[in-house]
Every structure is written in structure tokens, then in C-alpha cells.
Amino acid sequence: MDLTRTPTQLADDAAEAVRSLCHVTINRDAYKEPAEINAAVSRIEALAYSLPQALQQTARTLQAMDEDPGIRIDSGADSAEKVAEAVLELEQAARALNAAGQALSQANQRLCTMGWHFSYVDDEDNEA
Secondary structure, eight states: OOTTSOHHHHHHHHHHHHHHHHHHTTSGGGOSSHHHHHHHHHHHHHHHHHHHHHHHHHHHHHHHHHHTTTOOOTTOOOHHHHHHHHHHHHHHHHHHHHHHHHHHHHHHHHHTTOOOOOOOOOHHHHOO
């Protein structure tokens, strides 16, 4: 874990990793067996459950910044109102991600019972 990088750098890497995952899984043969799907979904579940904490901590930092008169709104609007709106939206996103984590957890409960179907026998393997 590299804690020397900025939140923006880390978020950029996470976004790029998810983008890469989307590109790789376009192909039907991206996964070789159900266990690989289970493992990937498990990591995505962990991501969904971790992101709310990052959003909540970001919202707290934003609120703290607004307590110091350092936040300026380009339009000249009251920063307290804009910060409160942003915090509310971050909290809504955190709740939605928690719900996504729950759905992914349920999917994982089903995925972990799946295995590859080995009922076929290759004719060459049967020859002795």
C-alpha cells in the first residue's frame, strides 16, 4: 500500500483499473472458469464496500475546508450551501455503493458454489 500518493493519484489509478477491467471483460473468454468470476466479483464487492468510506472521509474534509474561509464558489454563491449539497450527494453515493456491495455479496454467495463442468471426456485421454 503506497500512502505517499495523493488521493487524486490513487483515484486515477482505481478508475484506470476499472476501465481496463471493462475492456478485458468485453471478450466472452476473459474468464476461463467460474472460480475466476467469483474471485473477480469478490474483489469488486470489496471495492464497492470500501468506496463509501473514501467518500465519507472526503466529505468530512470538504466540510472542514469550508469552516476555514478558503472555499470560493466561482459564481459567488454561498459556499456553505454548495458544500452541504455536495456532502449530501456524496452520502447518497455512499449509500448506493453499500447497496451495490450487498447485491455483489449475494451474487458471490451463488458464485462460490459454481464449478467448471468436467463431465466430458476427451477421446484421446480415454485411449490407452
